[in-house]
Amino acid sequence: MCGRFALYSAYPRLSRALRLPLEQAGELTPRYNVVPGTWITVVRHPGDEAPLVMDEAWWGYRPHWAREAAPEPINATVEKVATSRYFKAAFAHHRCLVPADxxxxxxxxxxxxxxxxxxxxxxEPLWLAGIWSERPDGGPGCAILTEPARGVAREIHERMPLALGEESLAPxxxxxxxxxxxxxxxxxxLPDERLTHWPVSMRVNRPANEGAELLEPAPE
Structure with missing residues (x-):
């Protein structure tokens, strides 16, 4: 799954890594402990004819037609995203990227x-595949796609976010x-061999904790 991530790269670095014409809406604040139920940075076309923009979406997906008691998932599986009634319209028409370090x-x-x-x-930054939809409150809400874990990621968890290779970002x-x-x-x-991992401080368990020290390797 993907329930917590970090994004501390500045806009110029992200723009260069994306290699697509991109407009920026707002400033990016480095975040080392991004949690669900907050506004996160996404890259998307906000309308059919709108240019590609880097702006924000609520991390929690609930389409505008859903009832108030409908679920608000933060992830959507690659196995069901294209066929589930809840997700398939967004998969076809409202795909986005979630940048993450x-x-x-x-x-x-x-x-x-x-x-x-x-x-x-x-x-280098990762580009996580996502979908978005207009929420009942009129703002955009998104979910990050997950797939079975590959490579070293399998050592930690059975699933992982769908990180895309550079040639796949434009399509x-x-x-x-x-x-x-x-x-x-x-x-x-993204090919398996490009990923790595290391243990970090338990301080990341608390959503209120922030700062680059969260990424420092934990003592053995």
Whole structure:
């Protein structure tokens, strides 16, 4: 799954890494402990003819037509996102990217859960596949796609966010591509061998804790 991540790269670095024409709406504040139920940075087309923009969406997906008691998931699985009634319209028409410098997962260890930070070996930003929809309150809400864990990520958790390879960013964001099979042919995840991880401080367990020290390797 993906329930916590970090984004501390500045806009110029993200813009260079994306390599697509992009407009910025607002400033980015470095965040080392991004939690669900908050506004997060996304890259999306806010309308059919709108330019690509980096703005914010609420991390919690509830489409505008859903009832008040409807679920508000933070993740959507790759196995069901294209066919589930709750997600399929967003998958076809409202895909987005969630930039992240890495994400956290917890490994059961000696009766406790040890947090690990997972990121690219070269420390370049990750681009997590997401979907968004207009929420009942009129604002955008999003969910991050997850897939079965691959490579070193399997050492920590059975699932992981769908991190896309560089060549897949443009087609994932292309509003003209709506078919499941078409997207399956042109969109691919980041190769396994580019990922690494290490254990970090238990301080990340508290959502209120922030700062670069959360990423420092924990003592053995």
């Amino acid at each position: 890495g994400w956290y997962e917890w490994l059961p260890l000696s009766g406790k859960k040890q947090p690990h930070f997972l990121c690219r070996k070269d420390r 994932w964001l292309d509003p003209q591509l709506t078919g499941r099979e078409t997207l399956r042919r042109v969109v691919h995840h």
